[in-house]
Amino acid sequence: MRSKLIYIIFAVGVLMAAILLAICLAETVPDAGGSAHPEIAGLQVGGDGAARLEHIGTLGFAFQCLLLIQITFLSLLGISERYRTNELLAYMGGSLVFMLIVAWQMYSGHLEYLETGETGYFLGFPSATAWATYGTWLGAIPLILIYSLGFRKYIYTAEDEEKFNVLLAEKSERSEQ
Amino acid sequence: MEAFRQEIIVGAVVAYMIFCVLTGLWAMRRTHSSSDFFIAGRGLGPIVVALALFSSTLSGFGFVGGPGLVYSIGVSSFWMVVISSTGYAIGFFLVAKRIRMIAELRDCISLPDIVAARYNSQAVRFMIAITIVLGVMGYLATQILAMAVVMQAILSGTETFANIGLVTCVVISSAVLIFYCVTGGIIASVYTDVVQGAIMMIAGTLILFTAMSVFDGGMQEATSIILADDAExxxxxxxxxxxxxxxxxxxxxxxxxxxPHLITKMMMNKNLSDSRSILPMSLFGYVMAALLWISIGIVMRAAVIDGVVDPLALPDDAASVFLSVFANPLLAGVVFAGLFAAIMSTSDAFLNIGTAAIIHDIPKAIRGKSIENELFWARVVTVILAIVAASFALYSHFADATLVAILGAFGWGTFAASIFPVVAVGLNWKGATVAGAVTAIGTALLINFVSQLAGYTFPYGVSGQLVAFATSMVLFIGVSLFTEKPKLDSDIERVMEI
Incomplete structure (x- = not known):
């Protein structure tokens, strides 16, 4: 995984493209992308949520999960191969699990509302929407912590700085000649 | 105070514009070369870069189109905002370190410079430069139009300027923008961005509290009204x-x-290690400012459904109507200044990268060297580019009344699909080839433009931008894997190993 990361990213990308194609070819339902509000000009409505998800709900959720997986792998690609230690992979894995939990809470909460017509609220929004809003916003915080707190360990170590300074010194020498 | 609402708003906006002009004059004395003009000589501190980065991210699209989209389609539009934390994280993981190192090592002053160094290819430089110019035209026109529309809304509320035309507003707002961009280049841009960012954060926070007080039950009552009307x-x-x-x-x-207008800023910090603090600061600023996007849209939709406010003529009116109906005049003044700040901070960034592409990169890709006296021509082209974009904006407005928001999103999507694979992935994978890069950029441009111009819609709300981006990613890696592994310059290879 450490050295073949690009192949995994490619495979995930192909899977996502395949899902996208499957969604485009799926049986369509009227107004799947919304329709005009019956009374108020300028507003759109979603209408029948269950019908909109009937043929593509699972595919859409799979696409969402793959996107989160891709985000994690891409972040990992930005870290030099030699720093992709088990410790870092554990942090990245934890971050991914957190994002997947948020996505599941949002999706399953939405399905539950479509079945029951009832929802709780959290900080101003229906529960599923609160997961989407606050959860997604906070979902990347572990990644940001890994970057900021682990900067000198994974991103740009003292050894890296030394190597870069050597490169700059060589450049200066060349320009002086 | 209510009696002087329009005067207060106009006063705040005028004060802000005077500040921009003065900053331009101040920065002019610090701009001695094209490197100063385009990347501030790589001498900026972390707070300046962080504020410049987030304020350039949240454009007029965020202050006008964003609330309009929430008003129109509800929570769907949230996804553009809540993903910002992930977006910033990926940007820093993939781009910040290597772009800054290559910029210093090769004395790069633009994104196409970086790409040319990475791929050792003038063809890729040319394609990225063309992509930037095309995207800048669409995006810059959107910003100028948004600025003029808001200015017209503000001034037409006064007796003196009651009948002011949109063309006049385009001229006034563009003149201020052009002045500080031409005189002070990127130095003026980033220092105005600092103030612009601060205004936007204050505006976003105050608007959230105002929005929460519109309904007795706060935001929950607003979302309940929307839910009862249409749950989805x-x-x-x-x-x-x-x-x-x-x-x-x-x-x-x-x-x-x-x-490009964002990642170019990652080349400007003085110390590479500053990236560790720039990331959280940028994100914090963005989140604070983006509160306005979500809260205004939700409250205005609920208010219209509940009959508190008449239906809006256009969704893009959501922010201005909210401010005139619900906000204290002083707050409205701050927010309108913040709105101009948001628009100008993005516009100046676009003017800067567009100019660099035209006078630095395209000539370099064609002739193998830049033009003489780059600084002079940079100033001339900045003026011309702004005038062309303003004309394009007016034409679009009068010939086709498309939402400001959609134009803004189109610009973003074009850049995302064309540049992300080539730059963000390419800077971290030695196997990326020129053929892969050219294929990805070409495909992204083709799908984006054809789907937009032909008005083709995919089922289930799948956008042309999404199809373009997903396709360009797969093709970039796929074509690179199946073409001969490139031989990188020694210094670039060593940078990519760091």
Missing amino acids: TAMPYGAAGMMASLGWFFVFGLGLAGQ
């Missing part, structure tokens, strides 16, 4: 549906690392 609009995927939302999640999340 208040649910996670909004009125536009699951795939439209996830499309924005993809394009705005990954795509942030493909926005």
Whole structure:
């Protein structure tokens, strides 16, 4: 995984493209992308949520999960191969699990509302929407912590700085000649 | 105070514009070379870069189109905002370190410079430069139009300027923008960005509290009203549906690392290690400012459904109507200044990268060297570019009344699909080839433009931008894997190993 990361990213990308194609070819339902509000000009409505998800709900959720997986792998690609230690992979894995939990809470909460017509609220929004809003916003915080707190360990170590300074010194020498 | 509402708002906006002009004059004395003009001589501190980065991200699209989209389609539009944390994280993981190192090592002053160094190819430099110019035209026109529309709304509320035309507003607002961009280049841009960012954060926070007080039950009452009217609009995927939302999640999340006006700023910090603090500071600023996007849209939709406010003539009126109906005049003044700040901070960044592409990169790709006296021509081209974009904006406005928001999103999507694979992935994978890069850029441009111009819509709200981005990613890696592994310059290879 450490050295073949690009192949995994490619495979995930192909899977996502395949899902996208499957969604485009799926049986369509009227107004799947919304329709005009019956009374108020300028507003759109979603209408029948269950019908909109009937043929593509699972595919859409799979696409969402793959996107989160891709985000994690891409972040990992930005870290030099030699720093992709088990410790870092554990942090990245934890971050991914957190994002997947948020996505599941949002999706399953939405399905539950479509079945029951009832929802709780959290900080101003229906529960599923609160997961989407606050959860997604906070979902990347572990990644940001890994970057900021682990900067000198994974991103740009003292050894890296030394190597870069050597490169700059060589450049200066060349320009002086 | 209410009696002087318009005067207060006009006063705040005029004060802000005077500040921009003065900053331009101040920065002019510090701009001695094209490196100063385009990347501030790589001498900026972390707070300046962080504020410049986030204020350039949140454009007029965020202050005008964003609330309008929430008003129109509900929670679907949230996905453009809430993904910002992921977008910034990916941008820093993939781009910040290597772009800064290559910039210093090769004395790069633009994104196409970086790409040319990475791929050792003038063809890739040319294609990225052309992509930037095309995207800048669409995006800059959107910003100028947004600025003029807001200015017209403000001034037409006064007796003296009651009949002011849109063309006049385009001229006034563009003149201020051009002045400080021409005189002070990127130095003026980033220092105005600092103030612009601060205004936007204050505006976003104050607006959230105002929005929460519109209904007795706060934001929960507002979302309950929306839910009762049409549940889907208040649910996670909004009125536009699951795939439209996830499309924005993809394009705005990954795509942030493909926005040239943003990643160019990652070349400007004085110390490479500052990136560790720039990331959280940028994100914090963005989140504070983006509160306005969500809160205004939700409250205005609920207010219209509840009959508190008449239906809006256009969704893009959501912010201005909210401010005139619900906000204290002083707050309205701050927010309108913040709105201009948001628009100008993005516009100046676009003017800067567009100018660099025209006078530095395209000549270099064709002739193998830049033009003489770059600084002079940079100033001339900045003026011309702004005038052409303003004309394009007016033409678009009078010939086709498309939402400001859609134009803005189109610009973002074009950059995301064309630049993300080539830059963000390419800087971290030695196997990326020129053939892969050219294929990815060409495909992204083709799908984006054809789907937009032909008005083709995919089923289930899948956007052309999403299709373009997903396709260009797969083709970039796929074609690179199947073409001969490139031989990198020694210094670039060593940078990519760090």
